[in-house]
Amino acid sequence: MCGVNAEQELPFSSKLTALHGVGPTYASALAEAGLETLRDLLWALPYRYVDRGAVRKIAELDRWHQPGGERETVTVIGTVKDLRQTTTRVQRMNLMEALLEDGSGTLRLIWFNQAYLAKILKPGDRIIAFGPLALGRHGLEMRGPAVEVIGRGAEPEEPWIRRFLPLYRKLGPLTGRIRGRLVQEALVKVRASEEWLPAELSKGLPDLLDALRLLHQPPDEADATDLETRTTPAHVRLATEELLAFALGVCLRRAGRLRRRGIVVPTNPELRERLRTYLPFHLTSAQRRAFKEIVEDLTSGRVMHRLLQGDVGSGKTLVAFLAMAMVAETGGQGALLVPTEVLARQHAFTFTRLLGEQAPRMQLLLGPMKAAEKREALARIASGEARYIIGTHALFQEAVTFQMLQLVVVDEQHRFGVKQREALKEKGFDPHWLVMSATPIPRSLALALFGDLEQSVLDELPPGRQPIATRLIEPDDAERAWERVERELAKGHQAYVVSPAIDPSDESKVPLRDIQAMEGLLRARFPEATLDVVHGRLKAEEMAVRMARFVAGESKILLATTVIEVGVDVPNATAMVVDHAERFGLSQLHQLRGRVGRGQAQSHFMMISGAETERLRALVETQDGFRIATRDLELRGPGEFFGTRQSGVPQFQVADLLRDHKLLGRCREAAEKALARGLTEGQLAWLRQEHARLKLAEIS
Numbered sequence: 245m246c247g248v249n250a251e252q253e254l255p256f257s258s259k260l261t262a263l264h265g266v267g268p269t270y271a272s273a274l275a276e277a278g279l280e281t282l283r284d285l286l287w288a289l290p291y292r293y294v295d296r297g298a299v300r301k302i303a304e305l306d307r308w309h310q311p312g313g314e315r316e317t318v319t320v321i322g323t324v325k326d327l328r329q330t331t332t333r334v335q336r337m338n339l340m341e342a343l344l345e346d347g348s349g350t351l352r353l354i355w356f357n358q359a360y361l362a363k364i365l366k367p368g369d370r371i372i373a374f375g376p377l378a379l380g381r382h383g384l385e386m387r388g389p390a391v392e393v394i395g396r397g398a399e400p401e402e403p404w405i406r407r408f409l410p411l412y413r414k415l416g417p418l419t420g421r422i423r424g425r426l427v428q429e430a431l432v433k434v435r436a437s438e439e440w441l442p443a444e445l446s447k448g449l450p451d452l453l454d455a456l457r458l459l460h461q462p463p464d465e466a467d468a469t470d471l472e473t474r475t476t477p478a479h480v481r482l483a484t485e486e487l488l489a490f491a492l493g494v495c496l497r498r499a500g501r502l503r504r505r506g507i508v509v510p511t512n513p514e515l516r517e518r519l520r521t522y523l524p525f526h527l528t529s530a531q532r533r534a535f536k537e538i539v540e541d542l543t544s545g546r547v548m549h550r551l552l553q554g555d556v557g558s559g560k561t562l563v564a565f566l567a568m569a570m571v572a573e574t575g576g577q578g579a580l581l582v583p584t585e586v587l588a589r590q591h592a593f594t595f596t597r598l599l600g601e602q603a604p605r606m607q608l609l610l611g612p613m614k615a616a617e618k619r620e621a622l623a624r625i626a627s628g629e630a631r632y633i634i635g636t637h638a639l640f641q642e643a644v645t646f647q648m649l650q651l652v653v654v655d656e657q658h659r660f661g662v663k664q665r666e667a668l669k670e671k672g673f674d675p676h677w678l679v680m681s682a683t684p685i686p687r688s689l690a691l692a693l694f695g696d697l698e699q700s701v702l703d704e705l706p707p708g709r710q711p712i713a714t715r716l717i718e719p720d721d722a723e724r725a726w727e728r729v730e731r732e733l734a735k736g737h738q739a740y741v742v743s744p745a746i747d748p749s750d751e752s753k754v755p756l757r758d759i760q761a762m763e764g765l766l767r768a769r770f771p772e773a774t775l776d777v778v779h780g781r782l783k784a785e786e787m788a789v790r791m792a793r794f795v796a797g798e799s800k801i802l803l804a805t806t807v808i809e810v811g812v813d814v815p816n817a818t819a820m821v822v823d824h825a826e827r828f829g830l831s832q833l834h835q836l837r838g839r840v841g842r843g844q845a846q847s848h849f850m851m852i853s854g855a856e857t858e859r860l861r862a863l864v865e866t867q868d869g870f871r872i873a874t875r876d877l878e879l880r881g882p883g884e885f886f887g888t889r890q891s892g893v894p895q896f897q898v899a900d901l902l903r904d905h906k907l908l909g910r911c912r913e914a915a916e917k918a919l920a921r922g923l924t925e926g927q928l929a930w931l932r933q934e935h936a937r938l939k940l941a942e943i944s
């Protein structure tokens with residue numbers, strides 16, 4: 245298996261067209277899935293392995309079927325003898341039937357409303373079928389099985405040589421079966437690459453090519469469970485490569501930043517005194533600690549890159565404000581970058597209050613401003629008249645010239661684009677960065693993922709907060725929620741009602757109440773209350789007007805989609821009702837809950853839901869955002885949790901951030917050591933290639 249083969253001449257970086265089987269059609273199907281080189285193809289592992297040891301003979305299936313018991317799912321392999329499509333008389337459903345023969349007997353396979361199968365299956369095909377057995381009119385049958393064609397016509401039966409048969413997903417015109425053959429061809433032709441892993445990581449692991457062979461052609465003695473859970477040494481090998489590449493990238497970015505000279509922001513006791521006069525209340529000790537850490541960075545002579553983490557409501561804005569004030573009061577400019585206009589206006593409002601007489605030094609900059617208004621804003625930013633600048637990504641457009649940008653604060657986003665920093669550099673600025681995360685990230689994961697940033701954590705809520713009374717309410721009991729809202733309104737408080745955003749193409753089985761229906765319900769139930777509705781399709785200006793009415797207390801109920809999810813701060817709002825709560829992630833619900841409980845009064849958070857109540861209960865049980873985030877991550881996986889791509893969280897093919905976080909720690913240590921020794925040209929080339937594959941930010 246490891247012998248050198250005369251054919252092994254292609255490097256991993258060869259284009260897939262170097263394989264005999266790949267012409268333009270397949271090449272474009274592969275490229276569409278991001279597979280362009282031999283390396284890409286080989287790293288795309290089978291989605292499943294069929295263990296021949298677990299394949300049943302049709303004649304013996306009786307033994308695996310317990311009438312009335314658990315529906316047993318079995319695997320059978322055979323040849324399709326007969327295939328027919330009919331329409332059922334009663335419900336007019338499309339019924340597809342196949343007769344499968346395996347030498348020991350025949351089995352009927354049936355599917356309802358899966359007419360597309362007629363395009364996939366042909367009589368004479370050898371197939372694998374996995375599905376549940378049931379007793380039908382004609383005896384034992386398999387209902388709705390998943391099938392894979394593994395042989396057709398006179399093709400040799402190569403799959404049967406081994407115990408494990410790898411299955412690959414179909415990519416457009418490229419069937420899993422043909423893809424499997426390309427993989428085999430690639431394994432024969434590819435040349436082993438140099439070993440890039442340091443010895444402390446590679447010890448006990450197969451080399452890369454052997455690992456790929458083990459995963460695409462598992463030996464008969466492999467452990468079926470380890471293969472399935474992706475924990476064989478071969479998997480660990482691939483995961484280690486991915487994680488080391490990632491860790492090296494993080495360490496390189498950090499090292500590069502520490503070498504840059506940062507603007508030294510001067511500080512003195514007088515300045516501190518002035519900042520204190522802006523504060524409406526005493527800082528919590530966590531806020532004080534975080535601010536101190538920021539001051540140390542700003543005066544250090546290095547470029548600050550700090551992540552400020554804290555639960556919803558922990559008072560991140562005030563810390564950001566102080567950092568900006570420190571810069572603004574000493575001749576610089578600070579910019580606060582936020583994801584939405586709602587949030588930008590909200591922060592502008594907060595800053596105006598905090599700044600008092602100094603409020604004219606603040607400037608809002610939004611994409612859709614009127615031309616004249618925008619021109620003035622840009623002029624104020626360019627002249628330095630504006631020192632506190634708040635805006636959306638419009639801040640980074642070409643037209644914006646800063647006078648003396650020293651600090652950028654990014655609110656409610658996990659990552660900001662490397663591009664934005666580059667854009668600023670081109671304008672001659674290399675400011676300090678403070679990033680505030682929207683969702684608390686479990687600490688160990690944050691260290692691993694954002695290890696290129698320094699971290700401050702606000703692990704304390706401002707005093708006087710009471711836990712938010714959280715309830716899960718069945719749809720039939722919704723009146724209980726409305727009664728609570730009524731009582732809060734009677735006390736002069738305000739309430740939010742959140743409807744899930746509804747995608748009309750979503751044909752989910754549960755009928756959803758959309759935002760219009762909810763508006764009707766609320767207007768009928770609360771005829772006296774002023775109500776505003778906001779959602780993502782509103783014009784920015786209209787949205788701003790309606791939000792402002794609610795912030796000012798002029799409207800009592802705000803009915804919204806998740807546009808209010810982040811950052812909105814109305815301390816007088818004491819109740820929130822979320823309809824169809826099961827449509828939301830746990831962290832998202834926790835964010836929503838964080839919109840209430842911002843003042844001294846007892847607040848209420850009510851989730852209306854008849855589904856997934858087990859999952860939602862986590863919110864009733866704890867108010868600790870870090871714990872909820874951990875649970876959410878476990879349930880949804882990092883990809884969905886972080887909302888992929890733009891967040892800068894890598895999309896690993898084999899590594900799993902949750903499962904492998906210890907391994908990531910080891911890779912981090914190894915990366916630091918390797919960098920201390922210095923990377924060779926070859927290692928750098930490998931690293932660039934890995935980063936391109938993982939779609940990580942470029943290494944500078």
Ligand code: ADP
Nearest residue numbers: 525526527528556557558559560561562706813
């Ligand atoms: P988040 O961390 O979720 O962004 P905010 O910055 O919006 O939280 O703060 C939440 C609320 O707590 C705001 O109404 C803010 O005015 C208030 N707040 C912040 N810091 C303090 C403090 N030290 N004492 C009392 N209230 C505070």
Ligand code: MG
Nearest residue numbers: 560561655811
């Ligand atoms: Mg905030």
